[in-house]
Amino acid sequence: QVQLQESGPGLVKPSETLSLTCAVSGYSISSGYYWGWIRQPPGKGLEWIGSIYHSGSTYYNPSLKSRVTISVDTSKNQFSLKLSSVTAADTAVYYCARDRYVDTATPIDYWGQGTLVTVSS
Amino acid sequence: SYVLTQPPSVSVAPGQTARITCGGNNIGSKSVHWYQQKPGQAPVLVVYDDSDRPSGIPERFSGSNSGNTATLTISRVEAGDEADYYCQVWDSSSDHFWVFGGGTKLTVL
Numbered sequence: 001q002v003q004l005q006e007s008g009p010g011l012v013k014p015s016e017t018l019s020l021t022c023a024v025s026g027y028s029i030s031s032g033y034y035w036g037w038i039r040q041p042p043g044k045g046l047e048w049i050g051s052i053y054h055s056g057s058t059y060y061n062p063s064l065k066s067r068v069t070i071s072v073d074t075s076k077n078q079f080s081l082k083l084s085s086v087t088a089a090d091t092a093v094y095y096c097a098r099d100r101y102v103d104t105a106t107p108i109d110y111w112g113q114g115t116l117v118t119v120s121s
Numbered sequence: 122s123y124v125l126t127q128p129p130s131v132s133v134a135p136g137q138t139a140r141i142t143c144g145g146n147n148i149g150s151k152s153v154h155w156y157q158q159k160p161g162q163a164p165v166l167v168v169y170d171d172s173d174r175p176s177g178i179p180e181r182f183s184g185s186n187s188g189n190t191a192t193l194t195i196s197r198v199e200a201g202d203e204a205d206y207y208c209q210v211w212d213s214s215s216d217h218f219w220v221f222g223g224g225t226k227l228t229v230l
Contacts, residue, residue, distance in 0.1 A: 105210075113163055
């Protein structure tokens with residue numbers, strides 16, 4: 001069974017960088033899927049942030065691209081998110097997930113439980 | 122960029138049929154996925170590739186997609202179906218990324 005677990009600070013100051021890590025268990029991160037991040041501001045809808053392949057190939061939401069970096073560590077079977085210059089608008093529950101299969105549009109089929117990140121001084 | 126439009130809310134009585142629409146330009150040419158999200162929980166995939174169901178999802182959940190509208194249909198609605206529902210497509214036009222609809226709150230009366 002594929003399991004994903006987000007970790008990282010729950011509180012980030014404005015203008016600083018938000019950093020989260022997703023640990024994957026039950027499946028090798030090097031086995032054909034992209035791995036992604038999705039966020040959800042309180043009371044609002046889902047927003048896809050971006051995803052990464054084990055080779056390091058990435059896709060980002062154009063609206064966030066200038067501030068987002070997603071990286072992968074295959075030796076630890078985990079991937080990470082960095083979002084720079086955060087503001088209150090970046091306050092959200094952040095989910096990591098198993099994204100689409102390479103070169104397809106297969107759905108996001110496994111999700112982490114989500115972690116709330118609040119941007120506040 | 123590609124936009125998906127969902128009604129903010131749909132209400133239905135128990136035992137009736139709920140239809141949740143997802144509008145997009147020529148969406149019929151894309152594969153549409155649908156997710157159910159209950160309060161405080163991560164989304165769960167209920168329909169993929171327009172009309173297929175993942176293992177464990179009741180047959181009451183079905184989907185269709187044609188022209189400019191995709192539809193999630195929930196038959197014989199139960200109280201436990203009350204949730205937010207999101208449609209999703211992969212936009213491969215210029216930038217390549219996932220697009221979500223704004224979500225529809227299904228209320229079981």
